[in-house]
Amino acid sequence: MITIQSYCHIWPEGLAKNNLRLVDFSSHSAESSGEVRLNAVETSSNTKPSSHERLVQFYRALNINYPKFHKMDNLSKLGFLGAEVLFDGSGQTDSTSVVLSNLSSSLESDRIFQESLNDIPSPAQFVYTLPNIVVGEICIRHKIKGENSFLLTSQFDSQALIDAILQSLIFGGVDQCLSGWIECINDDFYGFLFLAKSGEGELELTKSVLDTLYMRK
Amino acid sequence: MMEELIEKLKGQIIEQLNLVDVNPEEVGPEDPLFGDGLGLDSIDALELIVMLEKIYGIKIENPEEGKTIFMSLKSLATYITENK
Amino acid sequence: MSRILVTGMGAISSIGQDVEENYSSLCEEQHGLHGKAIPYSSLKHLPTGEVPFSNEQLAEKAGVDIDAQTWSRTDLLGIIAAQEAVQSAGLVDSDLSKAALISATTVGGMDVYEQYHEALRKKLDPPTNLIAYDCADSTEKIADQFGIMEFVTSISTACSSSANAIMLGARLIKAGKVDRALVGGTEALARFTINGFNSLKILDDQLCQPFDKDRRGLNLGEGAAFLIIESEEAASKRGATPLAELLGYSNRNDAYHQTASSPDGSGAFSAMKETLEMAGIQPDAVDFINAHGTGTGNNDLSESIAIKRLFGKNTPPFSSTKSFTGHTLATAGSIQAVFSILTLNRGKAFANLRFESAIEETDLTPLLETTDVNYKVILSNSFGFGGNSSSLLFGKA
Numbered sequence: 014m015i016t017i018q019s020y021c022h023i024w025p026e027g028l029a030k031n032n033l034r035l036v037d038f039s040s041h042s043a044e045s046s047g048e049v050r051l052n053a054v055e056t057s058s059n060t061k062p063s064s065h066e067r068l069v070q071f072y073r074a075l076n077i078n079y080p081k082f083h084k085m086d087n088l089s090k091l092g093f094l095g096a097e098v099l100f101d102g103s104g105q106t107d108s109t110s111v112v113l114s115n116l117s118s119s120l121e122s123d124r125i126f127q128e129s130l131n132d133i134p135s136p137a138q139f140v141y142t143l144p145n146i147v148v149g150e151i152c153i154r155h156k157i158k159g160e161n162s163f164l165l166t167s168q169f170d171s172q173a174l175i176d177a178i179l180q181s182l183i184f185g186g187v188d189q190c191l192s193g194w195i196e197c198i199n200d201d202f203y204g205f206l207f208l209a210k211s212g213e214g215e216l217e218l219t220k221s222v223l224d225t226l227y228m229r230k
Numbered sequence: 231m232m233e234e235l236i237e238k239l240k241g242q243i244i245e246q247l248n249l250v251d252v253n254p255e256e257v258g259p260e261d262p263l264f265g266d267g268l269g270l271d272s273i274d275a276l277e278l279i280v281m282l283e284k285i286y287g288i289k290i291e292n293p294e295e296g297k298t299i300f301m302s303l304k305s306l307a308t309y310i311t312e313n314k
Numbered sequence: 315m316s317r318i319l320v321t322g323m324g325a326i327s328s329i330g331q332d333v334e335e336n337y338s339s340l341c342e343e344q345h346g347l348h349g350k351a352i353p354y355s356s357l358k359h360l361p362t363g364e365v366p367f368s369n370e371q372l373a374e375k376a377g378v379d380i381d382a383q384t385w386s387r388t389d390l391l392g393i394i395a396a397q398e399a400v401q402s403a404g405l406v407d408s409d410l411s412k413a414a415l416i417s418a419t420t421v422g423g424m425d426v427y428e429q430y431h432e433a434l435r436k437k438l439d440p441p442t443n444l445i446a447y448d449c450a451d452s453t454e455k456i457a458d459q460f461g462i463m464e465f466v467t468s469i470s471t472a473c474s475s476s477a478n479a480i481m482l483g484a485r486l487i488k489a490g491k492v493d494r495a496l497v498g499g500t501e502a503l504a505r506f507t508i509n510g511f512n513s514l515k516i517l518d519d520q521l522c523q524p525f526d527k528d529r530r531g532l533n534l535g536e537g538a539a540f541l542i543i544e545s546e547e548a549a550s551k552r553g554a555t556p557l558a559e560l561l562g563y564s565n566r567n568d569a570y571h572q573t574a575s576s577p578d579g580s581g582a583f584s585a586m587k588e589t590l591e592m593a594g595i596q597p598d599a600v601d602f603i604n605a606h607g608t609g610t611g612n613n614d615l616s617e618s619i620a621i622k623r624l625f626g627k628n629t630p631p632f633s634s635t636k637s638f639t640g641h642t643l644a645t646a647g648s649i650q651a652v653f654s655i656l657t658l659n660r661g662k663a664f665a666n667l668r669f670e671s672a673i674e675e676t677d678l679t680p681l682l683e684t685t686d687v688n689y690k691v692i693l694s695n696s697f698g699f700g701g702n703s704s705s706l707l708f709g710k711a
Contacts, residue, residue, distance in 0.1 A: 069250075080269065083250040111567075118422070118450075118470055123506070127427075130509050133284055136276040137247075139510035140572050140699070143420055145471040149700030152567040158584060160565045161702055162478060165450040165468040173467050180485040185565075186588075272574060276515060293515045 015182060016214030018189070020207035020226055021098045023091060025067050028075075030098050036074040038067070064202050068094065079154065086122040086141035088115075088197040089150045095206035096151040096191060108188040110160040110181035111148050113206075114174060115196045118144040118165055147195065160185040169194045169205070171223035178209050178218065194227065233259075235307045243303075246281045247274050259304040264297075275300060288313050316545040318484045319556035319711060321494075322403025324395040325652045327537030327639045328363035331375070332398055337656050340664040341684050345638045347521050347533050351508055360517055362503055363535025363640025365391065385455070386423035387536070392452045392500030393459055395538035399496060400460060403542035404554060407461050414465035414492040416483050417453040417540075418475030418499035418644045425504045452500050464492055470644070472698030473606070474565070475499050476539070477647025477706055481563040483543055493548035498540030498648035507643070508534055514573065522609035523668045524634035525618065525680050532608040535640025539648035556711035558655040561691070562593030568701035574612050579620030581703035582606075586624050586693060589705040598628040600707075601689035602663055604650045605680070606697045607634025608641050613697065618676035630693075633666035633681040647696035651706060654692040658710045663687045 021030045028036040062070065068090040072082055077097055085093060092113060100106060122141040129135040140146060145163040152161060160181045166173055178190045193206035205227045209218050216222055240254050249268060257268065264270045270278075275296045282288045288310065290296060299309045323333060328346025330336035339346065349364030351357045365372070372390035373380035376397065396417075400410065450468035457466045465486060469479045476499030483495030511517050511534060518531035549556055566588065568581025575581065590597060606617055621629055635653050636642075642649055657663050666680035690710045697703045 083248040133280050134509045134513040136513040137273050139513050143472050145700040146572050149572050152569040158567050158569050161567045
């Protein structure tokens with residue numbers, strides 16, 4: 014049996030692990046919703062922060078210390094944060110594969126790089142014009158050497174992910190797979206990442222479970 | 231003059247390379263920028279080459295030259311002064 | 315578990331508009347690096363492996379109406395190679411409705427965007443067809459062309475993309491999800507890519523020299539290549555003639571740097587080693603390696619070290635066909651697959667052009683000229699940015 018061991022959601026107003034909010038940027042109070050907000054962050058400005066600013070705020074709120082984070086593009090920052098929350102410093106990444114997905118590939122970074130062609134092309138920006146670089150960043154951080162892939166699908170495709178996850182668990186010789194959807198475009202972002210593992214658990218990896226879990230916060 | 235340039239370069243490098251959490255006061259003029267120093271890598275070296283061209287109009291064609299030029303803030307400031 | 319057989323293939327590159335033309339060029343040691351970057355790039359001095367046809371000519375060859383809807387160059391190259399693969403497998407569209415299609419690309423329809431570059435610079439209104447030119451559009455177009463509906467997806471993992479597409483297709487067949495799959499990749503040259511690689515300073519301003527001690531970098535190329543792979547049962551049921559068997563594959567992550575390979579080639583080593591283990595083949599049974607061999611300082615050294623670690627004194631003959639076609643990025647894995655299968659079937663191994671002297675640290679010399687051979691097992695490597703390292707193993711059918 015393949016089960017979902019843990020999952021997280023990351024969106025401009027908050028970050029949650031297993032439906033528990035770890036960081037909260039929404040304006041309504043913790044008391045009224047009854048949810049625990051470990052890192053409710055006061056944002057004094059009324060203007061909506063950019064994706065970049067918000068992702069850095071998440072990084073700070075989670076007390077992560079990884080200077081290379083600041084070099085990453087938004088897509089990589091998003092994936093990185095999800096992986097950070099799910100792996101949780103547990104060091105158990107020996108036998109792990111990674112299968113992530115989205116619709117727009119690295120389009121946001123592609124556009125920024127394209128802009129730089131009007132002046133002097135930026136090599137640091139070019140590095141991020143591939144959607145699987147975020148996978149590379151996660152693998153570097155967590156020393157993951159297993160299979161890794163990035164699928165492009167027209168919307169969140171739980172079946173495509175399940176097929177790829179099963180392949181890597183059954184044939185790829187790993188015990189767990191970090192998977193999900195990370196989309197970062199038009200100054201908006203949404204990340205839904207999860208750890209799938211062989212073994213017993215409450216949440217079986219099925220299309221309907223994933224589709225339900227994915228739902229936008 | 232040199233000190234001024236070094237301070238200016240510090241700020242420019244921090245910005246160009248997104249060294250957001252680096253405290254400028256902790257970077258000495260002769261501290262190594264690469265390796266254990268600021269932990270810069272090969273892509274950072276290329277970005278510094280871009281910065282040199284953009285801000286100072288100096289073109290470096292061969293990235294290998296970068297190794298000596300970017301060794302420290304002082305070596306970079308010296309190179310800029312000599313080649314501007 | 316089912317054996318995976320290759321029953322069809324198609325390819326278009328700077329050295330040929332179909333498999334036969336590619337084969338002739340390879341035998342005659344005729345490279346295709348005659349392009350001089352693309353028209354609206356200031357980097358005209360960089361040799362590139364351009365497919366020597368305009369988009370209009372490609373559209374005509376593909377039999378599509380270039381005015382009816384937007385066709386990027388990537389779309390056109392992909393359709394042409396996919397059509398050849400399907401035809402060579404003796405399949406018709408109806409055979410494919412329950413097949414899988416896994417295609418790979420990194421540049422997608424970038425060339426379409428760039429046609430309107432000037433207009434966009436001047437902030438004129440772009441045509442609506444530019445608003446969302448998704449990377450995976452070429453896959454959708456191929457699926458539409460053949461009516462493939464069962465399983466369609468796109469992989470974008472840099473230079474190992476199409477190798478990973480082949481691997482995913484094989485796994486779907488082994489898992490019993492589909493009987494056959496159209497797998498491969500397509501990539502067109504674009505100003506974006508040329509400038510990007512140039513900013514990383516890994517392009518050669520002369521013709522590339524993979525594995526040479528004085529190599530200066532890679533030449534970019536474009537093209538598309540597809541395979542039809544099937545389960546043994548499905549192939550034999552319809553009396554298909556197999557071209558080769560896909561004996562093994564593996565994908566690993568180097569976990570070292572976003573764009574550079576680790577000094578000890580660990581990703582490459584693991585990918586090759588596990589491919590052989592999967593196939594149950596010992597290193598000394600590998601007859602030939604179609605290397606990734608881009609011509610960059612970093613890859614060729616890292617790959618050589620990995621090869622020596624795995625094969626030791628039994629390093630088989632190897633070459634990089636990127637010396638002919640340039641580095642076709644996402645397409646590299648599938649085009650190397652086609653070339654490897656040609657070697658297995660036609661008994662000719664292809665040269666690593668323009669090699670003069672070996673890298674000092676590893677002292678490996680590739681195959682220097684087209685050679686008559688009788689090979690049974692060929693390993694093909696594709697190592698991409700993001701540490702994505704893949705190998706495929708092909709055997710005589």
